[in-house]
Amino acid sequence: MIAKLFFASALSLGLTLMPAFSQRGGKGSGSPLPLQGKPLPEVIAYDESGAEFPLLQKTRDRYTVIVFGCLT
Amino acid sequence: MRNVPGLETVYLDYKEKGVDFFYVYKSLAHPEKSGFVQPVTLEERLSHIEAAKRQLGTEIPWLADSMTNQLKHAFGDRNNSEFVISPEGKVIIARSWSSPSQLRSDLVELVGKSETTTAISDLELKISTAIPQKPEKVATGVIPRVERPSGAIALISKSIPSSDLREAPRSSKETDSPSHPLYAKLRVEATPTTFSAGSTGTLYLGFHLDPIYPVHWNNLAAPLTFTIALPSGVTLSKASGTADIPENTPADSDPREFLLDFEIGEEVDLNEPLNLTVNYFACDDDDQWCKAVTQVYEIFLKTDRDAGRVQAGGKRTGNDRGKGRGQAPQGGSPQMPSIAEMMERMDQDGNGIVSKQEARGPFQMHFDRLDTNEDGGLDETELKTMQERRQQMRRR
Numbered sequence: 001m002i003a004k005l006f007f008a009s010a011l012s013l014g015l016t017l018m019p020a021f022s023q024r025g026g027k028g029s030g031s032p033l034p035l036q037g038k039p040l041p042e043v044i045a046y047d048e049s050g051a052e053f054p055l056l057q058k059t060r061d062r063y064t065v066i067v068f069g070c071l072t
Numbered sequence: 073m074r075n076v077p078g079l080e081t082v083y084l085d086y087k088e089k090g091v092d093f094f095y096v097y098k099s100l101a102h103p104e105k106s107g108f109v110q111p112v113t114l115e116e117r118l119s120h121i122e123a124a125k126r127q128l129g130t131e132i133p134w135l136a137d138s139m140t141n142q143l144k145h146a147f148g149d150r151n152n153s154e155f156v157i158s159p160e161g162k163v164i165i166a167r168s169w170s171s172p173s174q175l176r177s178d179l180v181e182l183v184g185k186s187e188t189t190t191a192i193s194d195l196e197l198k199i200s201t202a203i204p205q206k207p208e209k210v211a212t213g214v215i216p217r218v219e220r221p222s223g224a225i226a227l228i229s230k231s232i233p234s235s236d237l238r239e240a241p242r243s244s245k246e247t248d249s250p251s252h253p254l255y256a257k258l259r260v261e262a263t264p265t266t267f268s269a270g271s272t273g274t275l276y277l278g279f280h281l282d283p284i285y286p287v288h289w290n291n292l293a294a295p296l297t298f299t300i301a302l303p304s305g306v307t308l309s310k311a312s313g314t315a316d317i318p319e320n321t322p323a324d325s326d327p328r329e330f331l332l333d334f335e336i337g338e339e340v341d342l343n344e345p346l347n348l349t350v351n352y353f354a355c356d357d358d359d360q361w362c363k364a365v366t367q368v369y370e371i372f373l374k375t376d377r378d379a380g381r382v383q384a385g386g387k388r389t390g391n392d393r394g395k396g397r398g399q400a401p402q403g404g405s406p407q408m409p410s411i412a413e414m415m416e417r418m419d420q421d422g423n424g425i426v427s428k429q430e431a432r433g434p435f436q437m438h439f440d441r442l443d444t445n446e447d448g449g450l451d452e453t454e455l456k457t458m459q460e461r462r463q464q465m466r467r468r
Contacts, residue, residue, distance in 0.1 A: 033148035033155075033166040040161045043142045045096060045135040050118055053135055055143070056161055063182055064092040064157040065082075067132075067170050068143075068150060069073035071124050071202060072105035072380070 073152060074425050074451055076128045077192040078172025083132045084195075085186035086179050093132045097121045098144045099378045101151040106202070107283045107325075109257045110379065112231055114139055116253070119284045129197030141378045149377070156182070172447075192448060203283045207357050210288040210325050214318035218329035221274045224261035226379030228372040229348075231258075252365070255287045255354050256280060256296075259379070260371050262334070267342055267373040272335045275308070279315075279328040279350060286357035288323045293353035293362070296328045301347040305340030306373075309333035315352075323355065336373075345370035411455050425449030 035041070045053040055066075073095075083093045097117060100110050111117040114136060121134045137143045147153060148168070156165035156178055165178050179186070206212070231254055261276040279296060281287060289296070296315040300308060315328035348369045355362035418426045418435065427449050428439045435442065435450065442450055442458060 033150070033153065033168060035147055035155070035163040036166040038163055040157055040163055041146050043146050044138055045143055046114060046118070046138070048118065048121055048134055048136075050114060050136075055135075059092065059157050060161060061159045062090050062092055063159060063179070064094070065086075065175065065179075066094050066096055066147075066155045066157065067073075067075075067079060068096045068098050068147065068153045069076075069124075069170075070098050070100050070151070071108050071120055071127065072100045072102040 073124075073128060073170075074449060075152070075170045075172050075447055076130060077195055077197065078447055079170065079175070080131060080195055080197070081190040081192055082172050082176050082179065084190045085176075085188050086183070088188075089179075089183045089186060091179060091183060095124075095130065095132055095134045096137055096143050096147075097124065097134055098137045098151075099141055100380045102383045103259065103380045104280065104327075104382050107280075109259065109280045109282050111282075111284075112139075112254055112257065116282070116284060123202035123284065126200045127202035129199040144378065171445075204286070206286075206288065206325055210323045210357060211318070211321045212325055214321050214324050215316060215326040215328070217327070218276065218278070218331055220261060220276045220382075221263040221331075223265065224263040224274070224276055225265045226376045226381075227260040227262055228374050228376040228379075229258050229260045230345075230370045230372075232368050232370055253282070253285055254367055255282060255285050255365060256328075256350070256352060256367070257282050258348070258350070258367070258369050259382075261382075262373070265375065267336060269336060269338045269340060272333065275332040275334050277313075277330045277332065277348075279352070281325045281327070281354075283325075287354045288325045288357060289328075290322075290353040290355045290362050291317045291324065292322050293364075294351075296350060296352035298330070298348055298350040300349075300371075303341065303344030303346065305337035306346065307335045307337070328352075342373050345372050347371075411452050411459060414455055414459075425451055426455070 040056045040059065043055050045055055047053045079093070087093065097120060100108060103110050108120070111120055117136045117139070121136060124130070125134065135143075147155065148166070150168045152170050154165075154167040154170035154175060155163055156175070158164045164182075167174065256279045259276075259278040259280060261278075262273055264271060264273050277298065279298075281289070295317045297313065299312040302308060302311060309332050313330045313332075315330075318324055318326075348371055350367050350369070352365055353362060354365050418430050418432055425447075426435065428436065431439050431450065439450070442454055444454060444457075
């Protein structure tokens, strides 16, 4: 029964929903982040070997992309 | 991390143009997912990075946040945020949720179009299991999970060396490393979420074996026990406890969990910690050793903003009393599975994303349409959107 409901509901998710879905692309904008437009602070990370990685010093003179994440 | 394949394609195309990329491994957003628990040392966080590289097949290099979570705090405490830093050291793009497609557009503007445009289908991500499977002799699911009070928040708990551990050499890194690993890690949650004179509530204590260590509970020895020394003015329904031992199960890896009632008196110093000592017997999965382990913690009646939020699996209920262990969570429509239930049914690798291979029935049939951000997986938001739509249709 549940499977049938899923199927029927999923079928009804026609292209009419797509505009609403695509607006989720704005998820990335979110609320302002504290560092937006500001100088990178002096923070210390660690590289994969465990050595200190002073972020400001190590990212100087080139564009750098940083993405936060974890296993969960 | 849901956007890894997309990010890897941007990395492959833009590293040649001199752009550096880093993932920053932060504190866990959803501890207990796939069994992972918060690391307490830098070495453990680095082990998580190794596991993440295996699970995700990443080529972008990783950095570990400090154990004081410096980067997480400085960059705004988001789970999957994304930043572009200029050569002058300024944060010129800050996005609260990583978006590979938007990042690619950003980089086109900043450094020009890349010579290649790698697609996700071009990637050969070498994905494997993050953590080796436990041997068959180590049972799971033999001790029913405790239902945590709804709305509980994590409290700050710090492991401290017990008296015999104080003599051991300490790590030179910025960690609180005991002389042996914390095979079992304590998670403390409480409700209500504010603490003041006269307040009462429920305390959750969970001792979770850390999957990065090949260790299990030794049920042929004495069960896990804990005792709590209380600061003046705080009372607990019980200040000690003993875990159940599952019948006919010499070894298992299920968490040992407890619920305690607490009451805060009129005169109490909330800076004073509760001092918890836990004793248990652990064995390594290769049967090389079994030993008695003692761990000591300080528990503070303060919210831990870095502890993450436990999702389904660490069971919760809105009616936390009188249900006892092992009963299924209540609430919600009996005819309509919750998002968590749908995720649990389909998300076989526990990464929080339902891949096309994992999707079933209509989810698989209409996968491409439901995958609105085209990242190759259905996340909770996408499942929720579908469920809301179904609920609206039912009401009509």
